[in-house]
Amino acid sequence: MKEQIEKALGEVDEIGHILMTKYQKQSKYIYAIVEGIQDKSYYSSFIYQHIPSDWYCHFIYTNKKKNKLSSKQKLINFCNSFNWKNYDKNQIITFLDKDLSLFINESLPKLNNLYLTDGYSVENSIISETTFIRTLSELCFFEELSANDIKKLLNVYSTQFELFFNKMIPLMSWMIHWQQSQQKPQLNNIEIKDIFSFKNGMASYLIVKDENKFFHKKTKLSSFDKTVNLTRISKAFTKDNNHKNFVRGKYLFDFFVALCKSIHNDYLHISNFKLKKRSQHHPKLDFIDIARVSSKPQTLNLFLKNTVETYVASLTA
Numbered sequence: 218m219k220e221q222i223e224k225a226l227g228e229v230d231e232i233g234h235i236l237m238t239k240y241q242k243q244s245k246y247i248y249a250i251v252e253g254i255q256d257k258s259y260y261s262s263f264i265y266q267h268i269p270s271d272w273y274c275h276f277i278y279t280n281k282k283k284n285k286l287s288s289k290q291k292l293i294n295f296c297n298s299f300n301w302k303n304y305d306k307n308q309i310i311t312f313l314d315k316d317l318s319l320f321i322n323e324s325l326p327k328l329n330n331l332y333l334t335d336g337y338s339v340e341n342s343i344i345s346e347t348t349f350i351r352t353l354s355e356l357c358f359f360e361e362l363s364a365n366d367i368k369k370l371l372n373v374y375s376t377q378f379e380l381f382f383n384k385m386i387p388l389m390s391w392m393i394h395w396q397q398s399q400q401k402p403q404l405n406n407i408e409i410k411d412i413f414s415f416k417n418g419m420a421s422y423l424i425v426k427d428e429n430k431f432f433h434k435k436t437k438l439s440s441f442d443k444t445v446n447l448t449r450i451s452k453a454f455t456k457d458n459n460h461k462n463f464v465r466g467k468y469l470f471d472f473f474v475a476l477c478k479s480i481h482n483d484y485l486h487i488s489n490f491k492l493k494k495r496s497q498h499h500p501k502l503d504f505i506d507i508a509r510v511s512s513k514p515q516t517l518n519l520f521l522k523n524t525v526e527t528y529v530a531s532l533t534a
Contacts, residue, residue: 232295235277240304243532245272247525250295250311252288253278259339259508260312266513267521268529289314296326306330307528310520314338317463320393320454332520340466343511344473349374351510352473357481358496369490373480377420381472384412385464387428390450392465395438402436409471411435415479418487420472474502 257276264274279291311331318325353359395402413420424431433441454460484492
């Protein structure tokens with residue numbers, strides 16, 4: 218009976234039900250459907266750039282506790298089953314992370330009002346050279362950076378993230394295999410501090426023994442299949458530099474924060490740098506703050522023009 222109830226709950230279009238209760242046709246409302254509340258923090262300011270000042274965006278996200286389906290799967294189910302007959306697609310926009318779909322043959326919906334992230338998740342769009350410089354300047358309290366300061370900092374960014382992306386290839390290759398074989402690793406058990414240490418704005422790789430055993434132990438997978446052709450998976454993952462776009466977003470974001478904090482804390486000991494601070498306060502460097510200083514991806518800008526701006530024009534013409 219319990220399994221039947223859970224199955225029935227999984228088949229309920231939770232998102233569609235919420236949308237139908239909230240929806241106001243031909244109104245000054247945009248409805249944005251996202252996987253989770255953190256996505257709202259990222260997409261919100263960008264959406265408001267595309268609507269008049271007296272308009273409002275209403276966000277809808279799933280309740281993870283209602284059944285065993287992931288937020289992503291609930292959103293996919295909504296996209297595949299919702300009847301759009303009496304709804305304006307340009308008024309209702311949906312956002313979905315690609316995750317590792319390119320590598321596991323996961324089929325994602327194809328809708329004009331569905332935006333798919335360029336990389337693994339929104340974090341992969343947030344983290345960039347521009348965000349790095351703005352984070353240090355605006356959030357880490359460094360004084361106005363000179364052209365020479367920026368050049369040196371971008372060199373740090375380039376070398377440290379080259380290390381990061383290369384060292385993350387084995388773990389991401391295992392993640393691809395785990396998804397393909399429908400295993401359930403506890404990925405949040407692996408933290409950046411388990412993999413890297415930071416000093417004077419430089420990262421050092423910490424895993425000196427068997428990576429495979431380490432990753433499986435941390436994720437609570439008791440053993441690993443030694444017959445897995447990890448080299449083949451890694452080759453597919455790194456093709457066309459995909460590994461620089463599809464490392465799990467949480468790991469990418471946490472590495473970015475740790476690097477920025479290292480520069481903030483150790484800047485006086487970094488050779489050839491003459492950075493100065495306007496404040497000695499410790500920065501929070503949380504998701505909302507860093508998302509605020511990130512740039513809008515071109516793909517997202519085009520998506521919002523083709524949907525939200527088209528809907529606004531239809532009501533204001």
